Amino acid sequence: MAKTMSAQNLVRPSADSLAASASAAAKGGLPPVERWDPPFCGDIDMRIARDGTWFYQGTPIGRPALVRLFSTILWREGDRHFLKTPVEKVGITVDDAPFVAVDVTAEGSGRDQRLTFVTRTDDSVPAGPDHPLRVVRDPATGEPAPYVRVRRNLEALIDRKTFYRLVDLGCHEERDGERWFGLWSRGAFFAVIPSAELG
Secondary structure, three states: OHHHHHHHOOOOOOHHHHHHHHHHHOOOOOOOHHHOOOOEEEEEEEEEOOOOOEEEOOEEOOOHHHHHHHHOOEEEEOOEEEEEOOOOEEEEEEOOOOEEEEEEEEEOOHHHOEEEEEEOOOOEEEOEOOEOEEEEEOOOOOOEEEEEEEEOOEEEEEOHHHHHHHHHHOEEEEEOOEEEEEEEEOOEEEEEEEHHHHO
16 A cells, blocks of 8 residues: 555656756766666656657657757666656657667778767767667568667667668678678678578
8 A cells, every 4th residue: 555655646757857867867978777776757748759759748859969868868678668867767658769870880891890870869889799780570561670779778770771871781691501681790790681582
């Protein structure tokens, strides 16, 4: 009974209070979200659309600095996403991935290639063993949806123009007796599609 009453007495934070807490915690770099264990305060009306646009109460958040600040306190548990500060945790809606990669730079070639992605929130992501690439295919259309891990277990959907650039950087490799088209980055090969499907 006491637990129920204490849960009912929690005040759901506003976007302003979350921003203030995040700003205070972010001094000196990314906040140590993984070390915080605040109480769950319920869900707020915040959504990240598939194209990376953040909405609060149905209206796009027009300040890039505020979006960047919120992105530093993102947390994922299973299929749910949260904004987490030292004193509160609130659920938000994420349509696909919480980040979108909008550009990539490539250095070197072949096995020595190094790919670095940039997200809409200005994260620089060095694809490789710590930041793997993966591709999910739509079972109905076969359309690929490529992702790169940004941090913790949070991923960025790689936008279409960037994915097309990656196709030009790919090569074919044997993996487990099958030939795959994929990408090298920082010593790791990431299979994208079986070579046979490319005709």
